[in-house]
Amino acid sequence: MNKNDENRSLKSSFSYALKGLIEIYKTQRNFRIQSLIGLIVLIVAIFANLTQVEFILLIFTVMLVLIMETVNTVTEKLLDFLHPFYSSSVKIIKDVSAASVFITSIFAVAIGIIIFGRAFFNLNPKYGIILAIVFLLFLNLCGFIYKKREK
Numbered sequence: 196m197n198k199n200d201e202n203r204s205l206k207s208s209f210s211y212a213l214k215g216l217i218e219i220y221k222t223q224r225n226f227r228i229q230s231l232i233g234l235i236v237l238i239v240a241i242f243a244n245l246t247q248v249e250f251i252l253l254i255f256t257v258m259l260v261l262i263m264e265t266v267n268t269v270t271e272k273l274l275d276f277l278h279p280f281y282s283s284s285v286k287i288i289k290d291v292s293a294a295s296v297f298i299t300s301i302f303a304v305a306i307g308i309i310i311f312g313r314a315f316f317n318l319n320p321k322y323g324i325i326l327a328i329v330f331l332l333f334l335n336l337c338g339f340i341y342k343k344r345e346k
């Protein structure tokens with residue numbers, strides 16, 4: 196492969212990725228909402244008094260939510276293509292995939308509370324941890340009750 200071919204293939208990979216992004220943006224309402232929230236969060240971050248680590252964490256979190264939504268969309272589209280009819284297995288896979296986005300969103304909100312809470316309201320970082328604890332408590336409690344009921 197010569198330099199020209201390499202440049203061309205790099206260009207086409209980029210254009211395919213861009214088409215994929217446009218497809219997700221056009222068809223996935225959640226992706227549109229998440230990318231808008233991410234944009235607002237990062238713009239607000241510019242005006243907040245944040246440390247370098249906090250900036251990095253915010254960018255990481257915003258991108259992570261979008262990545263998880265993209266992976267979730269791939270899972271849904273793949274399953275719809277392979278098995279367009281009702282199936283309890285498809286249901287479980289789709290539900291679990293949606294759960295991964297949900298967990299990431301909770302993580303994002305906890306990070307937001309910790310970082311913006313400190314910067315704008317001098318809030319103790321423990322409130323972000325409390326949200327994560329409430330989520331894990333709820334998860335364990337529901338899981339426990341559900342398992343008990345199944346027996």
Ligand SMILES: Nc1ncnc2c1ncn2[C@@H]1O[C@H](COP(=O)(O)OP(=O)(O)OP(=O)(O)O)[C@@H](O)[C@H]1O
Pocket residue numbers: 223224225271278279280281282283285286287289290293
């Ligand atoms: N083929 C199927 N068999 C069984 N259950 C399904 C099937 N397709 C979807 N479901 C159920 O419907 C839920 C929503 O699935 P769907 O693919 O419509 O995703 P969605 O959340 O509406 O995605 P989006 O709006 O992002 O396209 C799944 O989590 C699952 O519980």
